[in-house]
Amino acid sequence: MEWVIAGGGIHGCTIATYLIKAKGIPASQICIIDPHKGPIEKWKDLTSRIAMPFLRSPSVHHCDIHPFSLHYFNDGGSDVFYGKYKRPGLDFFNHHSEAIFTSIGLQERWQQGRVQGVTKSGNHWVVETDSGSVEGKNLVIATGMNERLSVPEWAEELRENRPTQVGHIFQENLPLITPDIAVVGGGITAAHLVIKLSREHPGRVVQISRHPYRVHDFDSDPGWLGPKFLRGFHSLSSYKKRRQAIHDARHRGSVTSELRNRLRRLEDRGAYRFIQDELEGSGVEGSTLSLSLKHSRWEGKTLLLATGFCPKIMKTEWVRELVRKEGLVCAQCGFPIVNEHLEWCDHLYVSGPLAELEIGPVARNIAGARKAAERIIRSI
Missing domain, CATH: 3.50.50.60 (FAD/NAD(P)-binding domain)
Structure with a gap:
């Protein structure tokens, strides 16, 4: 296997889509590991619980490689986008995502299971799950934060x-x-x-x-999507200052x-x-x-x-054990220090919260998934 992706939410599925559609990686060389039955299932469950009608993100933020893919997918319905930022309706966004994933055969690349450990074997990663092991040359950790609830x-x-x-x-x-x-x-x-x-x-x-x-309108200023703010962010050599910048930027x-x-x-x-x-x-x-x-x-x-998720993702046991075994470098806040391609070490990539010291405040959302996918495919 060329690519193993731990996490089948928005981030993992977006990265898989980019690998297949933008880089021509055969779907047969990709495996997605996730505790749920299919792509973005957890996302669908959580958003349906609160009856979210429209996304907070604008229409150019989705799981496909083309920025205007959602617009091209629209069959002419006038109620699929909301407001001046063209926020897509949740059902429409999900339908679009399902169509993209079906077209590239993502469900066939699925292994339902929960990651229990990761080890290096030669030049491959071995991912142990409660449903068996998977071996691959490249590993992407895109597990997000959905498993750890914040309870007062x-x-x-x-x-x-x-x-x-x-x-x-x-x-x-x-x-x-x-x-x-x-x-x-x-x-x-x-x-x-x-x-x-x-x-x-x-x-x-x-x-x-x-x-x-x-x-x-957004969970951080749109200036964080481009050089307006990111140029200064990336000039910060202190990861403590980067963490503070992320903290200050989030609404x-x-x-x-x-x-x-x-x-x-x-x-x-x-x-x-x-x-x-x-x-x-x-x-x-x-x-x-x-x-x-x-x-x-x-x-x-x-x-x-309705108090959100625990921010301490580095408390995940198998991630902590991987850090210890491979000597992976973390900042003072405990999050990974990665290169511009989001590599934590050779052939080990991160997305979502784990990538925010490089991506910035948008790392956790859909725009962050697209940015992570673009960074990763540029490295191959």
Whole structure:
């Protein structure tokens, strides 16, 4: 096998598409390892849970090699793009992705399994999974961060003791959704979830956030997609300063302007309440959950956390063991130091969060997947 890709989400599938369509690598020389049954299945699951109608990314950000592929794919429907940035509808984006992956036979290159370890054998990588081993000359780690949920400390005990009432919206088994409902979080995931629940249970939903809505069209300034900001970023020899630049550039916990407008209309109609407050304690009495806030109190039946993913991907055990065995170099923040082609060492590439000290703040999103694919194919 020429290429083994660990991760079959947006990043892994985009890289496979570029290898096949842009570099002419035979599909038979590629293997994608992923715990799920097919391409971008986890993406589809997570976005459907919050009923996300449109992507935050503009129409030129997708899994195909041609920037205007989504426009060419459109059969004339007027409702597949939204707003001035032509954000694609989720169903349309997924349909386009499926068509691309089918055309190159990606499903046939799939091995369902979870990576358990990676070792070097001669000039090949051996990837051990719970469904067998795969050997390849080149390895791409594109596992993303979907496996590690961010759960506040105060919620851990509640979630453990009341799994049918308390949970993270992205955990495998969701609690039963029974009003009254509280959604904890102030970002775009929480916003989509509140809109969905407010329509299903009007007047029975509360959103609790430590901060007011932060309105930004994108999760970082579009200048980070090109030389406007990246020229200065790449001139930083200090990876500590690069990490700080990434931190400062990200609009964490933000929502788009159209989402804020939709939420405001729902709030005006009394479909939900927004509470900006700090949590001080929690409790349970019978089947009733309670949250003690600094300036108020909530009682209800269901508590949903929309608090994102844990940023500490380098805690993944098999990645840490690979770093130790191969002597891979990491920055002070624990993330890889890679070359311009995203090589961590010879024939070992990274994408997504692992590539952000080279790609910059957009590394984790769809634009970052395209940039990573372009960098990797330039090296071969």
